[in-house]
Amino acid sequence: MKVDVIxxxxxxxxxxxxxxxxxxxxxxxxxxxxxxxxxxxxxxxxSGGAPTISDESLKLGNTDEYIELGIPVLGICVGAxxxxxxxxxxxxxxxxxxxxxxxxxxxxxxxxxxxxxxxFIAWESHNDEIKELGRELTLLASSESCKVQGFKHRxxxxxxxxxxxxxxxxxxxxxxxxxxxxxxxxx
Numbered sequence: 001m002k003v004d005v006i007x008x009x010x011x012x013x014x015x016x017x018x019x020x021x022x023x024x025x026x027x028x029x030x031x032x033x034x035x036x037x038x039x040x041x042x043x044x045x046x047s048g049g050a051p052t053i054s055d056e057s058l059k060l061g062n063t064d065e066y067i068e069l070g071i072p073v074l075g076i077c078v079g080a081x082x083x084x085x086x087x088x089x090x091x092x093x094x095x096x097x098x099x100x101x102x103x104x105x106x107x108x109x110x111x112x113x114x115x116x117x118x119x120f121i122a123w124e125s126h127n128d129e130i131k132e133l134g135r136e137l138t139l140l141a142s143s144e145s146c147k148v149q150g151f152k153h154r155x156x157x158x159x160x161x162x163x164x165x166x167x168x169x170x171x172x173x174x175x176x177x178x179x180x181x182x183x184x185x186x187x
Contacts, residue, residue: 002026003184004041006034008049008060008078011125015166016045016076019177032061036069043072043157043184046079048125048164072157072184074112080151080160081130087153088134094127096145104149104163108140112152112159114179120171122149122163129162157183 005017007029020027030039044066063082067073075083081091104122106113122143130148133139137160141150149162159180165173 001043001181001184002028002041003043003045003181004039005029005045005047006032006061006063006066006079008032008047008063010048010077012164012166013047013049016047019166019174020045020181023174023178023181025181032063034062036062036065039066039069041071042187043074043180044069045180046073046075046082048077048079067158072180072187073159074180075158075160076164076166077125077162078128080162081128083158083160084130084133084137084148084151087136087158089137090131091128092131094129094146101169102143102146102149102163104141104143106141106150108138110138110140110152111183112150112161112176112179113140114182116172116175116179121169122165122171122173123167123169124163130160157187159183 003025007013017027017029085091102124106118129146136154137151143149151160165176
Protein backbone atom coordinates (compact mmCIF):
# COMPACT_ATOMS: atom_id res chain seq x y z
CA MET A 1 0.00 0.00 0.00
CA LYS A 2 1.15 3.52 -0.75
CA VAL A 3 -0.05 6.71 0.98
CA ASP A 4 1.58 9.94 -0.14
CA VAL A 5 1.85 13.23 1.73
CA ILE A 6 1.00 16.40 -0.18
CA UNK A 7 3.41 19.09 1.02
CA UNK A 8 1.63 22.35 1.83
CA UNK A 9 4.70 23.82 3.51
CA UNK A 10 3.91 22.56 6.99
CA UNK A 11 6.56 22.42 9.67
CA UNK A 12 5.69 18.78 10.40
CA UNK A 13 5.15 17.39 6.89
CA UNK A 14 8.17 15.12 7.31
CA UNK A 15 6.67 13.74 10.52
CA UNK A 16 3.49 12.73 8.70
CA UNK A 17 5.65 10.92 6.15
CA UNK A 18 7.71 9.31 8.91
CA UNK A 19 4.66 8.04 10.83
CA UNK A 20 3.36 6.43 7.64
CA UNK A 21 6.75 4.78 7.06
CA UNK A 22 6.88 3.54 10.68
CA UNK A 23 3.45 2.01 10.16
CA UNK A 24 4.86 0.01 7.25
CA UNK A 25 3.46 1.73 4.18
CA UNK A 26 5.26 3.15 1.21
CA UNK A 27 5.09 6.93 1.22
CA UNK A 28 6.54 9.96 -0.56
CA UNK A 29 6.33 13.68 0.09
CA UNK A 30 4.94 15.34 -3.03
CA UNK A 31 4.92 19.09 -3.80
CA UNK A 32 1.35 20.42 -3.93
CA UNK A 33 1.78 21.67 -7.49
CA UNK A 34 2.35 18.12 -8.82
CA UNK A 35 -0.21 17.29 -11.54
CA UNK A 36 -2.77 14.85 -10.19
CA UNK A 37 -2.30 12.39 -13.07
CA UNK A 38 1.23 11.74 -11.77
CA UNK A 39 -0.04 10.55 -8.39
CA UNK A 40 -0.22 6.79 -7.96
CA UNK A 41 -1.28 6.17 -4.37
CA UNK A 42 -3.93 4.36 -2.34
CA UNK A 43 -4.49 7.42 -0.15
CA UNK A 44 -3.30 10.97 0.44
CA UNK A 45 -2.49 13.09 3.46
CA UNK A 46 -2.89 16.83 2.87
CA SER A 47 -0.30 18.30 5.19
CA GLY A 48 -0.62 21.33 7.35
CA GLY A 49 1.10 24.45 6.15
CA ALA A 50 1.90 28.09 6.53
CA PRO A 51 -0.67 29.51 4.08
CA THR A 52 -3.66 31.20 5.69
CA ILE A 53 -6.84 29.70 4.34
CA SER A 54 -8.50 33.12 3.95
CA ASP A 55 -5.81 34.87 1.92
CA GLU A 56 -3.43 32.30 0.51
CA SER A 57 -5.45 29.25 -0.56
CA LEU A 58 -3.85 29.45 -4.03
CA LYS A 59 -0.61 28.37 -2.33
CA LEU A 60 -2.29 25.00 -1.76
CA GLY A 61 -1.65 24.12 -5.41
CA ASN A 62 -3.64 21.34 -7.06
CA THR A 63 -5.54 20.25 -3.96
CA ASP A 64 -8.89 20.40 -5.80
CA GLU A 65 -7.59 17.79 -8.24
CA TYR A 66 -6.29 15.54 -5.45
CA ILE A 67 -9.69 15.54 -3.73
CA GLU A 68 -11.28 14.30 -6.95
CA LEU A 69 -8.91 11.35 -7.44
CA GLY A 70 -11.42 9.08 -5.72
CA ILE A 71 -8.97 7.78 -3.10
CA PRO A 72 -9.11 8.32 0.67
CA VAL A 73 -7.87 11.72 1.84
CA LEU A 74 -6.84 12.89 5.31
CA GLY A 75 -6.45 16.66 5.65
CA ILE A 76 -4.46 17.99 8.60
CA CYS A 77 -4.67 21.61 9.84
CA VAL A 78 -4.76 23.81 6.70
CA GLY A 79 -5.43 20.63 4.69
CA ALA A 80 -8.59 20.11 6.76
CA UNK A 81 -9.57 23.76 6.42
CA UNK A 82 -9.22 23.47 2.65
CA UNK A 83 -11.39 20.35 2.59
CA UNK A 84 -14.07 22.07 4.66
CA UNK A 85 -14.19 25.02 2.25
CA UNK A 86 -14.13 22.75 -0.78
CA UNK A 87 -17.27 21.00 0.48
CA UNK A 88 -19.20 24.21 1.20
CA UNK A 89 -18.04 25.09 4.69
CA UNK A 90 -16.31 28.19 6.00
CA UNK A 91 -12.82 28.63 7.42
CA UNK A 92 -10.97 31.73 8.55
CA UNK A 93 -9.15 33.42 11.42
CA UNK A 94 -9.65 31.57 14.69
CA UNK A 95 -11.49 33.26 17.54
CA UNK A 96 -8.80 31.81 19.79
CA UNK A 97 -5.62 30.70 17.93
CA UNK A 98 -4.32 27.49 19.48
CA UNK A 99 -0.73 26.49 20.16
CA UNK A 100 0.20 23.56 22.33
CA UNK A 101 -1.89 21.03 24.21
CA UNK A 102 -5.65 20.84 23.77
CA UNK A 103 -8.21 18.37 25.04
CA UNK A 104 -10.12 16.79 22.15
CA UNK A 105 -13.62 15.38 22.62
CA UNK A 106 -14.70 12.66 20.19
CA UNK A 107 -18.38 13.16 19.35
CA UNK A 108 -18.73 10.32 16.83
CA UNK A 109 -16.19 7.50 16.90
CA UNK A 110 -16.50 6.69 13.19
CA UNK A 111 -13.67 4.83 11.46
CA UNK A 112 -10.94 7.48 11.93
CA UNK A 113 -11.42 7.56 15.73
CA UNK A 114 -12.10 3.83 16.09
CA UNK A 115 -10.73 2.63 19.43
CA UNK A 116 -9.72 6.15 20.52
CA UNK A 117 -10.96 7.34 23.94
CA UNK A 118 -13.74 9.94 24.03
CA UNK A 119 -11.25 12.48 25.40
CA PHE A 120 -7.53 12.75 24.61
CA ILE A 121 -4.76 15.36 24.42
CA ALA A 122 -3.69 16.67 21.01
CA TRP A 123 -1.16 19.22 19.79
CA GLU A 124 -2.38 22.39 18.06
CA SER A 125 -0.64 24.98 15.93
CA HIS A 126 -3.11 27.17 14.05
CA ASN A 127 -4.26 30.77 13.55
CA ASP A 128 -7.17 29.74 11.31
CA GLU A 129 -9.98 27.30 11.99
CA ILE A 130 -13.04 25.76 10.42
CA LYS A 131 -16.01 27.96 11.27
CA GLU A 132 -18.76 25.87 9.69
CA LEU A 133 -19.02 22.51 7.95
CA GLY A 134 -20.83 22.04 4.66
CA ARG A 135 -23.87 19.73 4.43
CA GLU A 136 -21.79 16.83 3.10
CA LEU A 137 -19.52 16.79 6.17
CA THR A 138 -20.16 15.31 9.62
CA LEU A 139 -18.58 16.66 12.80
CA LEU A 140 -16.55 13.96 14.59
CA ALA A 141 -14.51 15.83 17.24
CA SER A 142 -14.39 19.17 19.00
CA SER A 143 -12.51 21.07 21.71
CA GLU A 144 -13.45 23.81 24.14
CA SER A 145 -12.06 26.63 21.99
CA CYS A 146 -12.39 25.09 18.50
CA LYS A 147 -15.72 23.59 17.48
CA VAL A 148 -14.38 21.57 14.51
CA GLN A 149 -11.41 19.40 15.42
CA GLY A 150 -12.37 16.44 13.24
CA PHE A 151 -14.85 15.66 10.46
CA LYS A 152 -15.71 13.15 7.77
CA HIS A 153 -17.43 13.35 4.42
CA ARG A 154 -20.79 11.58 4.60
CA UNK A 155 -20.31 9.44 1.48
CA UNK A 156 -16.59 9.46 0.68
CA UNK A 157 -13.46 8.42 2.57
CA UNK A 158 -12.40 12.01 3.22
CA UNK A 159 -11.42 13.20 6.70
CA UNK A 160 -10.15 16.40 8.27
CA UNK A 161 -8.32 17.02 11.54
CA UNK A 162 -7.54 20.49 12.88
CA UNK A 163 -4.99 19.10 15.36
CA UNK A 164 -1.70 17.38 14.52
CA UNK A 165 -1.79 13.59 14.99
CA UNK A 166 1.76 13.28 13.60
CA UNK A 167 3.54 14.86 16.58
CA UNK A 168 4.53 12.90 19.68
CA UNK A 169 2.59 15.24 21.97
CA UNK A 170 -0.73 14.01 20.50
CA UNK A 171 -2.05 10.96 22.28
CA UNK A 172 -3.19 8.16 19.95
CA UNK A 173 -1.78 9.91 16.87
CA UNK A 174 -0.34 6.71 15.44
CA UNK A 175 -3.62 4.93 16.07
CA UNK A 176 -5.46 7.65 14.14
CA UNK A 177 -3.03 7.25 11.23
CA UNK A 178 -3.42 3.47 11.45
CA UNK A 179 -7.20 3.87 11.30
CA UNK A 180 -6.77 5.96 8.14
CA UNK A 181 -4.58 3.21 6.65
CA UNK A 182 -7.35 0.67 7.34
CA UNK A 183 -9.73 2.92 5.39
CA UNK A 184 -7.23 3.01 2.52
CA UNK A 185 -6.95 -0.79 2.57
CA UNK A 186 -10.72 -1.11 2.43
CA UNK A 187 -11.06 1.05 -0.67
